[in-house]
Amino acid sequence: MIYLDNAATTKPDKECLKAAEKYLYEDYFNPSSLYKDGYKLQAEIKAAKTNILSFIANTDNYDLTFTSGGTEADNQAIFCGGKRGNIVVSSGEHSAVFASANETKQRGLEVRFAKIKSDGSVDVENLLSLIDDKTSLVSVIHVNNETGAINDIFDIAKKVKLKNKYTLFHSDGVQAFGKIPFKLTNDIDLYSISAHKIGGVKGCGALIRKKRAIIKPYIYGGGQEQGLRSGTENLFAIKDFEFAAVKKYSTIKNNYQLVLNLQEKLWEKLDKQLFTRISALTCSPYILSVSAEGVRGETILHEADDLGLLIGTGSACSSNEKKRFSRTIIACGYPESVADGVLRLSLSPEITLDEILKAAEILNKIVSNRRAIMA
Amino acid sequence: MEKVIIVRYSEIHLKGKNRGYFERVLIINMEKALKGFKHEIKRQSGRYLVEGFEEEETENLVSRLQKVFGIHSLSIALKVQSQMDAIFNAAKSVCSDSGKFKVSTHRADKSFEFDSMQINAEIGGRLLSQNSNLSVDVHNPQFVINIDVRENGTTLVFNEFFKGAGGMPVGTSGKGLLLISGGIDSPVAGHMIAKRGMHVDCIHFHSYPYTNMQAKDKVCALANVLSKYTCGLRLNIVSVTHIQEEIHKKCNGEYMVTLLRRFMMRIAERVAKKCGAQCLITGESLGQVASQTVEGMTSSNSVIETLPVLRPLCGFDKDEIIERSRAMGAYEISIQPFEDCCTVFLPKHPVIKPTLESVLAEEGKLDVEALIEESLSTLEVMDL
Numbered sequence: 148m149i150y151l152d153n154a155a156t157t158k159p160d161k162e163c164l165k166a167a168e169k170y171l172y173e174d175y176f177n178p179s180s181l182y183k184d185g186y187k188l189q190a191e192i193k194a195a196k197t198n199i200l201s202f203i204a205n206t207d208n209y210d211l212t213f214t215s216g217g218t219e220a221d222n223q224a225i226f227c228g229g230k231r232g233n234i235v236v237s238s239g240e241h242s243a244v245f246a247s248a249n250e251t252k253q254r255g256l257e258v259r260f261a262k263i264k265s266d267g268s269v270d271v272e273n274l275l276s277l278i279d280d281k282t283s284l285v286s287v288i289h290v291n292n293e294t295g296a297i298n299d300i301f302d303i304a305k306k307v308k309l310k311n312k313y314t315l316f317h318s319d320g321v322q323a324f325g326k327i328p329f330k331l332t333n334d335i336d337l338y339s340i341s342a343h344k345i346g347g348v349k350g351c352g353a354l355i356r357k358k359r360a361i362i363k364p365y366i367y368g369g370g371q372e373q374g375l376r377s378g379t380e381n382l383f384a385i386k387d388f389e390f391a392a393v394k395k396y397s398t399i400k401n402n403y404q405l406v407l408n409l410q411e412k413l414w415e416k417l418d419k420q421l422f423t424r425i426s427a428l429t430c431s432p433y434i435l436s437v438s439a440e441g442v443r444g445e446t447i448l449h450e451a452d453d454l455g456l457l458i459g460t461g462s463a464c465s466s467n468e469k470k471r472f473s474r475t476i477i478a479c480g481y482p483e484s485v486a487d488g489v490l491r492l493s494l495s496p497e498i499t500l501d502e503i504l505k506a507a508e509i510l511n512k513i514v515s516n517r518r519a520i521m522a
Numbered sequence: 523m524e525k526v527i528i529v530r531y532s533e534i535h536l537k538g539k540n541r542g543y544f545e546r547v548l549i550i551n552m553e554k555a556l557k558g559f560k561h562e563i564k565r566q567s568g569r570y571l572v573e574g575f576e577e578e579e580t581e582n583l584v585s586r587l588q589k590v591f592g593i594h595s596l597s598i599a600l601k602v603q604s605q606m607d608a609i610f611n612a613a614k615s616v617c618s619d620s621g622k623f624k625v626s627t628h629r630a631d632k633s634f635e636f637d638s639m640q641i642n643a644e645i646g647g648r649l650l651s652q653n654s655n656l657s658v659d660v661h662n663p664q665f666v667i668n669i670d671v672r673e674n675g676t677t678l679v680f681n682e683f684f685k686g687a688g689g690m691p692v693g694t695s696g697k698g699l700l701l702i703s704g705g706i707d708s709p710v711a712g713h714m715i716a717k718r719g720m721h722v723d724c725i726h727f728h729s730y731p732y733t734n735m736q737a738k739d740k741v742c743a744l745a746n747v748l749s750k751y752t753c754g755l756r757l758n759i760v761s762v763t764h765i766q767e768e769i770h771k772k773c774n775g776e777y778m779v780t781l782l783r784r785f786m787m788r789i790a791e792r793v794a795k796k797c798g799a800q801c802l803i804t805g806e807s808l809g810q811v812a813s814q815t816v817e818g819m820t821s822s823n824s825v826i827e828t829l830p831v832l833r834p835l836c837g838f839d840k841d842e843i844i845e846r847s848r849a850m851g852a853y854e855i856s857i858q859p860f861e862d863c864c865t866v867f868l869p870k871h872p873v874i875k876p877t878l879e880s881v882l883a884e885e886g887k888l889d890v891e892a893l894i895e896e897s898l899s900t901l902e903v904m905d906l
Contacts, residue, residue: 449731520767 149456149502153344154292154322154434154493160346160391167387178380179371192380195389196353199340202396203324204331204355212354212372213385214365217321217341218243220354223365223376224317224337225251225286230363232281233257237269238478241292241319243339245474248286256283265479266427267294267436271303278310285314289329289338290322293475293491295426295434297327304334315360321352325395326433327403336360342388345395351384402496407432409494409503416507421514425476425489432494438481439488439510442517447490450513456506459491523612524601525580527572528670528678529587532594532688548592548691554753555586566672567630573601584684589750591717592694593686597668599678604634604671606644612679613645613667620655621664629671641669690719692752697721698832699799701790702748702757704740706856707805707835709748710846714834715803716752723797724748725758725790729766732867737860742904747852749906758793761900762786765893766867772887775869779813780876781885783822788890789897791826800829807835807843817875824878 150158176185178192196211214220221243225234229251236248238260248258261274269287278285285307287298304316317337323329325345331338337360342351354376356362368377395402410432414424417437425436439447444460451458472486492506529552534544549570552563561583562574575583584596600616602608617623625646627638636644645667646658670678700712702724712722726741738759745757765785769778790802806814813822823831835843847853873880 443732445734446731449734453731520771 149498149506151492151494151498151506152457152459153495154491155459156343156349157346157495158497159343159348159387160394163346163387163390163394164348166390167383170383170386174382178382179369188382191382192385195385198389199353199392200355202392203329203338208333208358209331210356210358210373212356212375213380213388214352214354214376215350215381216343216352217241217319217339218352219365220339220341220352221286221317221319222247223354223362224339225284226254227362227365227375228315228317228337228360229256229284231256232283233259233279234284234286235259235261235274235277235282236286237261237263237274237288237298239263239267239269239291239294239296239475240286240288241321244286244288244317244319257281261287263475263478264296265481266425266430267291267296267475267479268298268427269303271306274303275306275310278307278314280311282311282314284317286317286319288322289318289320290327290431290434291475292322292434293473293489294436294479295322295430295432295493297323297429297431300335301329301332304332308334315362322431322433325392325399326406327431328399331355333357337362342384342391345391347388347391348384351381351388353388398496403432405496406494409498409500410435412500413492413494413503413507416504416511418511418515421511421518423485425479425481425485435492435494436476437490437492438476438485439490439514439517440485441521442488442514444487444489446517447488447510447513450517451509454509454513456509458506458510459493460489523608523615524573525575525577526599526601526678527575527580527583527587528597528599528680529570529572530594530596530686531569531592532686533690534592544592544691544694547693548590551590551592551691551693551753552587555590555750556583559583559586571601571678586750587686588684589687590691590753591687591689591719591751592691594688595686596684597678597680597682598684599670599680602677602679604631604675604677606636606641609641609669609677609679610645610648612677613649613669614652616679616681617649617653617656617667618665619653622657622659622662623649623665623667624658624660624663625649625667625669627669627671631671631673631675634671638671641671645669687717687751689717692716692719693721695719696800697723697798698801698803699758699790699794699797700724700748700803701786701805702726702741702745703805704737704744704856704858704860705805706840706847706853707807707810707843709744709805709852709856710843710850711803711805711832711834712748713751713846713850713852715832716748721755722748722752722803723756723758723799725760725793727760727762727786727789729763730761732763732766734860736858740855740858740860742906743855744852745904746906747850747855751850755906756797757904757906758797759902759904760789760793760897762789762897764896768888768893770867773884775867776871776873777876777881777884778867778869779872780818780821780881781888783813783818784825784881784885785890785894785897787822787831788825788894791829792894792898793901794829801832802826802829803832803834805835806833807838807840810840813872815875817877821876821878821881 178188225247259277262270300318315336321341324340336357338355343349422437476486564571600612602612625642627641629638702708749755
């Protein structure tokens, strides 16, 4: 089986699981309890926070709240950061941000969507034109989950703050954390990350928050996570997330180069008569978005699946036209015929060159056969 | 005091010498519906009693039995010895705290010491004397306490009637094969025919990889809803992908649906004959979509060699079908947005009134027999 859907989820790292196992079997106590065996786990959580933060932020200025995943972190950022007036988000946001932003309309906020360019990156000028003195929150995805486009969130955040210094700036960094090297600058107030995209387990993520950025609690209850997100901490997942992050950041530059080579090889081997490249050349090496115009992405997905190749798509066999096409790809300005054929091939450093060659061969074969049938 | 369920059957009592046959089939279907629950079904004259179940399962049992065709109504009753004090205690526990009521007694056991009027008066009087918030109104009661004195020395006391599914026991009117899609109509068509006592099996056509597994799962879920009414059914699944590709490649695109339906009918008839079904059932409703004109039906019907095709929805409006779909519990599944095979390669302007000659001319471009055989080789079977 060749797995090219690593942007959807990654294979959990066995070493990290092994190391985190003791927090399931031995240190199973509630970290909020006051006896020694339980209370000491608070320090374990704190260590996990510091460790994870240290890779991308100055730990003096930033704090971190563990959540049930990237989606919850995004929801917390939008619902608790977007307090009044209007919020501005890009049209290329992940549904976790997009749907939350739409929901805030019900809560009396105005939502403004910034245009994106053909590669899926945000049109910065358009975004800035939407910001005024009533803008309470701006959210721009760091690495687009469908096209891999990298937004220069540091430059964008700086410009946003120049227009309105009270606006909170959030970025969904789920496809960036542990994959592309960066450091958060002071203009970034909120940043979402997820464990299972970097070899951790599902059901764990975090919202990184600048200490001075004030947001409301998201889940109320026992007051865990400084009162921002109540609920007994999932220590096993948190420690596993920490170990996975440590491992990823120890080799992040090598991995980047490795995956970049794989991505270049994959694109080189795909038949240009059959595939159009959607991802920009400057995109994240972890995601390659292409379109086999005229052939439905999901049809290719099923055939590839039968041949042992697992990939992602940008369209689904939905009889609802609006739901069938990827919102992001349409927002990039592509016609429906291109959007219909979008494939998302997402990589990891564990993939071999042989697998890439084989994957390209399978995809070329499927699409040329389909083209012949559909012609 | 034991809780029991009284099951009254519908049309069966109109039957003559073969009544026993209908009763036996109904009891088999009830047993299937109650599979997994501890219970015992006893036959009494003109009705059944379900006994020996766990009291907290009562509502589950009733809701299962409400899906069994052939049942007119059900009541949850208290079974007691035919003795006045015991009957009163039962009546007291089914009686509301306040309101206008009447007692209605049916005395099958003519040897019981009181007649029905005396029982009404005695039980009603005792209830009144114990609770001043009650009053009797025999013409417009808010609730009725029913007392049924049976021949075997026991009495059933109950205050509610639950509607049954009506119709005839499934299996007493032969067997049909339903062409089921992921839409709203076909499960309703199956439900209506099953109601008249026909055992219904299903056949579904898919177009993987153009359609997905969710679409197939949706059909399985719909067939599963239907199977609760048919006391189990067999779902046959056949791929028509290659047929659609061949039509797309060789024929006028406007005829895609018309030609595909002819293939579906042919395949369905062959599967029907294999599984012993005596007719085909479709969810077609006259004029609902382009392929459901009388010309379209003529075209698809003309490939059927021997079996009749039942189209129970022909005279229904869409909203009437939706109402029935909701009532049978299929609607929420039917509206899930997964494409079924009919929408793949869908032409922008399908032919609305195809003439048989033009259809035959288009079909002549295909190797019909080979395509059917190939399609049949993909047959999968699921017993639900």
